[in-house]
Amino acid sequence: xxxxxxxxxxxxxxxxxxxxxxxxxTVHSALFLVGALIAVAVLFVQxxxxxxxxxxxxxxxxxxxxxxxxxxxxxxxxxxxxxxxTIPFQRPAGIVLGVAAVVAVIALAGNTWATGRPSVRGSLxxxxxxxxxxxxxxxxxxxxxxxxxxxxxxxxxxxxxxxxxxxxRSHPGSxxxxxxxxPRSEGAE
Amino acid sequence: xxxxxxxxxxxxxxxxxxxxxxxxxxxxxxxxxxxMLLVAVMFYxxxxxxxxxxxxxxxxxxxxxxxxxxxxxADAIKLFxxxxxxxxTADPWVYRLAPYLAILPAFLAFAIVPxxxxxxIAGHRTxxxxxxxxxxxxxxxxxxxxxxxxxxxxxxxxGSKYPLLGAVRASAQMLSYEAALGLAIIGxxxxxxxxxxxxxxxxxxxTGNWGSLGDWPVAQWLIWPALVPFLxxxxxxxxxxxxxxxxxxxxxxxxxxxxxxxxxxxxxAIFFLAEFMxxxxxxxxxxxxxxxxxxxxxxxxxxxxxxxxxWIMPVFWFLLKLLVLLYGTVWIRATLPRLRYDQLMSLGWKxxxxxxxxxxxxxxxxxxxxxxGWSTWxxxxxxxxxxxxxxxxxxxxxxxxxxxxxxxx
Numbered sequence: 175x176x177x178x179x180x181x182x183x184x185x186x187x188x189x190x191x192x193x194x195x196x197x198x199x200t201v202h203s204a205l206f207l208v209g210a211l212i213a214v215a216v217l218f219v220q221x222x223x224x225x226x227x228x229x230x231x232x233x234x235x236x237x238x239x240x241x242x243x244x245x246x247x248x249x250x251x252x253x254x255x256x257x258x259x260t261i262p263f264q265r266p267a268g269i270v271l272g273v274a275a276v277v278a279v280i281a282l283a284g285n286t287w288a289t290g291r292p293s294v295r296g297s298l299x300x301x302x303x304x305x306x307x308x309x310x311x312x313x314x315x316x317x318x319x320x321x322x323x324x325x326x327x328x329x330x331x332x333x334x335x336x337x338x339x340x341x342x343r344s345h346p347g348s349x350x351x352x353x354x355x356x357p358r359s360e361g362a363e
Numbered sequence: 364x365x366x367x368x369x370x371x372x373x374x375x376x377x378x379x380x381x382x383x384x385x386x387x388x389x390x391x392x393x394x395x396x397x398x399m400l401l402v403a404v405m406f407y408x409x410x411x412x413x414x415x416x417x418x419x420x421x422x423x424x425x426x427x428x429x430x431x432x433x434x435x436x437a438d439a440i441k442l443f444x445x446x447x448x449x450x451x452t453a454d455p456w457v458y459r460l461a462p463y464l465a466i467l468p469a470f471l472a473f474a475i476v477p478x479x480x481x482x483x484i485a486g487h488r489t490x491x492x493x494x495x496x497x498x499x500x501x502x503x504x505x506x507x508x509x510x511x512x513x514x515x516x517x518x519x520x521x522g523s524k525y526p527l528l529g530a531v532r533a534s535a536q537m538l539s540y541e542a543a544l545g546l547a548i549i550g551x552x553x554x555x556x557x558x559x560x561x562x563x564x565x566x567x568x569x570t571g572n573w574g575s576l577g578d579w580p581v582a583q584w585l586i587w588p589a590l591v592p593f594l595x596x597x598x599x600x601x602x603x604x605x606x607x608x609x610x611x612x613x614x615x616x617x618x619x620x621x622x623x624x625x626x627x628x629x630x631x632a633i634f635f636l637a638e639f640m641x642x643x644x645x646x647x648x649x650x651x652x653x654x655x656x657x658x659x660x661x662x663x664x665x666x667x668x669x670x671x672x673x674w675i676m677p678v679f680w681f682l683l684k685l686l687v688l689l690y691g692t693v694w695i696r697a698t699l700p701r702l703r704y705d706q707l708m709s710l711g712w713k714x715x716x717x718x719x720x721x722x723x724x725x726x727x728x729x730x731x732x733x734x735x736g737w738s739t740w741x742x743x744x745x746x747x748x749x750x751x752x753x754x755x756x757x758x759x760x761x762x763x764x765x766x767x768x769x770x771x772x
Contacts, residue, residue: 202456228498228501241538308558
């Protein structure tokens with residue numbers, strides 16, 4: 175049963191990931207991304223990381239990709255994207271880095287750390303129960319990792335405030351600055 | 364036969380192995396819940412039309428079947444045999460996929476709703492509930508997040524203006540109210556102390572003691588300690604399901620049909636089904652979280668157990684509570700006019716989200732105070748006064764209506 179769930183989720187994940195890269199339409203890419211994210215959530219559930227699985231779906235599939243789609247819908251999809259490459263050596267560098275990443279994953283998968291623990295390999299069903307459940311993660315987050323947690327919150331607030339400042343900088347007197355109401359009247363095409 | 368361990372509790376993938384009986388039980392439960400939801404939608408649409416007709420001094424549907432009960436079925440059959448057209452500008456794949464993306468999360472979210480208590484089927488102990496997940500109520504938030512895709516992609520893939528506007532409205536509205544929904548649940552979880560829907564229902568179960576008033580069935584419900592989250596949750600849930608007065612997604616006076624303008628035949632019917640299924644699921648979640656779920660008095664001696672008290676009474680109480688809530692939604696639909704878009708946004712962002720956050724703060728202070736043994740007479744007014752002060756500061760710093768308009772112009 176574990177093997178079946180794993181291979182089914184892995185197949186959806188790989189299919190989705192390939193779809194993200196290969197789809198010609200941006201919206202199709204985003205949809206494939208949702209499929210891949212949900213497959214990752216299934217794998218998290220299998221590893222007993224229930225909170226991670228829920229957060230994966232809530233944050234990534236439920237909010238981030240929705241915002242991607244929102245932007246695509248507002249700005250429209252360009253089918254005639256320029257295929258001219260502006261950065262030289264981009265393609266060969268990409269191939270080299272991709273091969274290096276695959277080699278690294280395969281090497282790490284069979285490796286063990288100096289402590290004798292397997293580096294990335296583990297049981298298909300994950301560690302003992304109670305490891306990734308909500309209570310355990312919450313306790314760690316609010317005791318051991320309190321400072322990183324609070325600093326992340328500050329970072330997010332800064333990002334929001336920055337976004338608001340950038341979006342509202344245009345004032346009526348500032349001449350050529352883009353008007354807040356302008357995209358609505360022109361950009362809908 | 365000694366009952367085995369509980370099915371599908373804290374182990375949704377059955378890593379301990381499955382046999383045919385378990386597979387059959389799970390499949391049977393899934394089919395039963397799906398059929399129940401379909402019948403519930405059919406019944407609800409008839410119920411809604413009949414009640415609104417009553418409120419408006421009309422008769423309502425009365426031709427198909429006794430009291431017009433079969434009217435929805437007749438409509439569904441008609442839609443099945445209608446031509447399915449699609450616009451030339453539509454994106455064919457996404458256009459066909461969108462109805463299913465709309466209906467799937469509505470059905471899946473119902474999986475965590477406890478319909479009844481614990482029963483024994485063929486020697487296996489199981490809950491009358493599709494799945495008891497360790498992530499519990501987080502699953503609802505995840506599914507209501509995914510529910511957006513159906514509406515959004517339907518509007519975009521139709522390749523026409525009105526559906527696109529409906530879809531853009533939908534994504535903004537549902538994203539905003541999802542925040543309020545989630546934050547209201549935080550306030551509730553501080554009271555319940557558990558994420559699992561089964562655990563939340565067990566908390567509200569009747570202790571079987573008529574002696575003191577605090578132990579009576581209704582007094583155990585979480586709606587009393589969590590009244591503020593309840594109100595916020597109900598408003599946010601109505602907005603999340605695009606039910607009137609928040610149905611700006613398909614406002615017919617402004618957007619023809621909103622996101623499903625270009626859909627015909629059975630695909631349109633599926634959107635219709637998804638919308639009402641969402642409403643029923645959300646009402647069932649409200650029953651679970653705040654109104655005690657299937658908890659209620661049994662028949663005869665309370666510890667008698669038995670077939671009737673295990674199978675029938677909990678389901679009866681659950682359906683009764685659900686019916687009352689659904690009547691409330693019909694009442695709202697018949698009574699309240701649709702909000703303007705800016706009213707919708709200001710309600711969500713200026714009241715519901717702040718209210719839920721402040722309530723979470725108050726609940727946390729009261730809980731810590733209880734754990735530390737502080738005096739309730741100081742902690743509760745202190746927390747409420749602090750929250751009121753914070754909201755007052757926030758309110759004073761919000762731009763007034765005139766200011767805002769001037770600045771954007």
